Amino acid sequence: MAARAIWKGILHVGSHRVPVKLYSAVEEHGVHFRLLHERSREPVRQQLVDPSSDEVVPYADVQRGFAVPEGYVILKKDELDQLVPEASRDVTIERFVPTQKLGPEWHVRPYYLGPDGEDEAYFALAQALGETDREGVAHWVMRGHEYTGALRASDGYLMLITLRHADEVIKREELPRPEGRAHSDKELKMAEQLIGAYEDAFDPEQYHDEYRERVLAFVEAKAKGKAPRLKKPITKSEETKLSDALAKSLAGLRKTGGEKAGTADLGSRARGRASTTAQKKPAAHKASPKKERHVA
Amino acid sequence: MPSRKSKQTSPSSAADDAASEDSGQPAGGRSFWSGTISFGLVTIPVELYSATRSTRSSLRMLAPSGNPVARRYFTDEGKPIDSAALARGYELDKGDYVLVSDDELDALAPEQSRDIDLSRFVDRAAIPPLFFERAYILAPSGKSNVAYRLLAATLERSDKAGIASFVMRGKQYVVAIVAEEGLLRAETLRFADELRTPKSIGLPGPVEASAAKVKAMRSAIEHEQKASVPDKELADTYWQRLEALVEKKQKHQQDIVSPEPVEESDDDMAEVIDLVAILKKSLGQKSAPSAASADSKPKKSAPARAARATKTQRTTKKAPAKKAPAKKKAAAR
Numbered sequence: 001m002a003a004r005a006i007w008k009g010i011l012h013v014g015s016h017r018v019p020v021k022l023y024s025a026v027e028e029h030g031v032h033f034r035l036l037h038e039r040s041r042e043p044v045r046q047q048l049v050d051p052s053s054d055e056v057v058p059y060a061d062v063q064r065g066f067a068v069p070e071g072y073v074i075l076k077k078d079e080l081d082q083l084v085p086e087a088s089r090d091v092t093i094e095r096f097v098p099t100q101k102l103g104p105e106w107h108v109r110p111y112y113l114g115p116d117g118e119d120e121a122y123f124a125l126a127q128a129l130g131e132t133d134r135e136g137v138a139h140w141v142m143r144g145h146e147y148t149g150a151l152r153a154s155d156g157y158l159m160l161i162t163l164r165h166a167d168e169v170i171k172r173e174e175l176p177r178p179e180g181r182a183h184s185d186k187e188l189k190m191a192e193q194l195i196g197a198y199e200d201a202f203d204p205e206q207y208h209d210e211y212r213e214r215v216l217a218f219v220e221a222k223a224k225g226k227a228p229r230l231k232k233p234i235t236k237s238e239e240t241k242l243s244d245a246l247a248k249s250l251a252g253l254r255k256t257g258g259e260k261a262g263t264a265d266l267g268s269r270a271r272g273r274a275s276t277t278a279q280k281k282p283a284a285h286k287a288s289p290k291k292e293r294h295v296a
Numbered sequence: 297m298p299s300r301k302s303k304q305t306s307p308s309s310a311a312d313d314a315a316s317e318d319s320g321q322p323a324g325g326r327s328f329w330s331g332t333i334s335f336g337l338v339t340i341p342v343e344l345y346s347a348t349r350s351t352r353s354s355l356r357m358l359a360p361s362g363n364p365v366a367r368r369y370f371t372d373e374g375k376p377i378d379s380a381a382l383a384r385g386y387e388l389d390k391g392d393y394v395l396v397s398d399d400e401l402d403a404l405a406p407e408q409s410r411d412i413d414l415s416r417f418v419d420r421a422a423i424p425p426l427f428f429e430r431a432y433i434l435a436p437s438g439k440s441n442v443a444y445r446l447l448a449a450t451l452e453r454s455d456k457a458g459i460a461s462f463v464m465r466g467k468q469y470v471v472a473i474v475a476e477e478g479l480l481r482a483e484t485l486r487f488a489d490e491l492r493t494p495k496s497i498g499l500p501g502p503v504e505a506s507a508a509k510v511k512a513m514r515s516a517i518e519h520e521q522k523a524s525v526p527d528k529e530l531a532d533t534y535w536q537r538l539e540a541l542v543e544k545k546q547k548h549q550q551d552i553v554s555p556e557p558v559e560e561s562d563d564d565m566a567e568v569i570d571l572v573a574i575l576k577k578s579l580g581q582k583s584a585p586s587a588a589s590a591d592s593k594p595k596k597s598a599p600a601r602a603a604r605a606t607k608t609q610r611t612t613k614k615a616p617a618k619k620a621p622a623k624k625k626a627a628a629r
Contacts (some may be wrong), residue, residue: 002497003492003496003497015516021510024492026490026492031386034387034558035369035383036382036395036504037369037371037381038381040371044371045369046367047367047370048357051363052361052363053361056370056374057348057359057365063579065357065358065553066354068542068546070552070554070556071552071553072362072364073360073550075542077544079541083534083541086532095529095597097521097522097524101524110425110605112492112494112499114494114500115499118595121509122503123502124509124513125513126475128516129513129517132518137529145473148529148530151537155494156502159426165416166352166528166530166532167349167527168532169348170349170433175572175579177477180445191446191450194338195451198415198417200416201422202422204470205486205488208477208487210406211406211467211468214404215404218400233563243582268378
């Protein structure tokens with residue numbers, strides 16, 4: 001079933017105009033509960049109340065206030081209306097940066113863009129963005145709000161990912177780098193080997209929201225009158241088995257190349273340092289009980 | 297569209313609480329989660345902090361008296377309902393609800409796990425950006441940061457991301473652990489079935505663009521290419537205009553109300569959490585404990601950025617008995 005476009009706009013790249021339609025790229029699958037009055041099983045209504053008098057405040061009587069040390073500055077409706085940006089269909093893009101410049105911490109929500117006439121211009125832009133490995137910084141106004149977004153190519157199509165504002169993101173420069181003694185070449189090599197042993201393709205299909213699935217199944221069973229007996233589930237399933245298997249193979253790796261190469265030192269060196277013993281030691285044994293469980 | 301503001305007008309507090317549980321920082325500057333990352337036989341104790349902070353929290357809804365409004369529940373006939381008389385229902389058929397209790401949800405929730413078990417490493421670039429949901433920063437919390445730094449250095453050098461699934465606050469997440477400039481970050485990922493594709497949306501199949509057209513687009517892109525994005529281009533211009541208006545009115549002592557604080561109002565002048573200071577402390581505790589601890593206390597509200605009341609706190613205050621339902625709603629997505 002084709003999705004409905006949320007918005008239509010025109011991308012401006014240099015002198016080129018690319019008309020597009022915007023679609024949400026995300027389809028949230030939540031489990032939604034309603035708050036009910038327990039006795040009547042009727043949904044409750046939430047209302048706004050003045051806590052000083054317990055009286056209900058109709059939404060039309062609510063005023064906006066901006067918190068300041070002396071109380072609140074009241075912002076009237078017409079004052080707020082004046083701050084709303086002018087409606088426009090234009091998406092301006094005046095900057096293209098390397099795609100890794102704005103990391104995931106900037107991302108809010110992804111949207112797909114589809115061509116809205118002029119298909120060739122659309123696909124030419126997608127191809128050009130993909131080839132240059134750049135993303136455009138886009139600005140537009142939609143439904144009374146100003147947005148900044150990253151315009152990217154994804155498998156030959158265009159995406160627009162809305163971005164956070166500068167002061168919302170904790171910048172890399174704001175944080176210190178954890179410091180300590182330099183790692184030895186052996187440690188680095190060993191760590192690389194470990195990661196190499198676990199290397200695989202990104203396979204998003206293998207992960208499921210099992211909790212959501214369980215809640216839905218439970219609700220349906222309960223509705224049919226067979227309230228299932230609930231037991232605390234053991235969640236670690238496929239994942240753990242995989243990691244057990246890998247841990248096993250890694251143990252082999254440690255045995256063969258380990259002693260000479262100083263492999264075992266990765267743990268033991270840290271262990272040697274004062275009180276880390278307690279934390280590290282159980283870790284070293286961690287794999288074995290799991291393995292047994294796996295086998296059994 | 298993403299509307300952080302919709303909170304205030306949302307008719308359902310369930311949605312409210314869910315949204316804030318997921319997006320806010322926990323009160324008091326605690327980390328979201330603490331546990332261990334394990335890779336191979338190495339375990340790394342870490343704390344997880346949000347990599348983003350909310351900035352638009354000073355705008356409030358006020359009653360005509362000037363008091364910030366509170367949210368309460370009523371029956372259809374307008375009778376107030378005590379929060380203890382609320383229940384959670386799942387609507388199977390229109391108007392027909394299955395009641396679900398806290399205990400039942402607890403039993404369904406995944407077992408708390410203190411482990412992010414990195415069982416798979418992938419090329420960082422192999423994760424399409426649309427999978428990324430929320431960004432967190434991981435700080436080392438053990439006595440030694442050696443293993444932390446080693447994992448960070450190795451991930452960074454190899455440009456890999458570690459993938460794991462884990463449980464945080466009653467919800468199951470898939471997470472990508474990446475490293476940047478010596479810091480480990482955790483990015484929660486969306487589930488594959490939550491993402492649309494050009495095909496599922498019904499976008500037309502690709503049209504072969506002429507070489508000339510592609511070249512023209514390329515040169516337009518190259519003409520505007522820059523190395524980075526200045527903060528100015530990512531500024532919250534609406535909020536800047538709003539703050540300017542507030543300052544002007546403040547200067548002229550215009551339209552200022554100073555209501556007597558009411559115990560149960562929607563306005564806990566909560567402590568502003570200086571996340572950076574907390575993180576600095578976490579990250580710096582090995583090398584420079586004294587320097588970091590000086591500014592590591594959560595700061596009390598600064599004027600305009602004041603008053604970020606976390607929903608979590610509010611819920612606790614108003615309806616201690618029903619705190620759990622709100623949490624569950626966040627959990628059961």
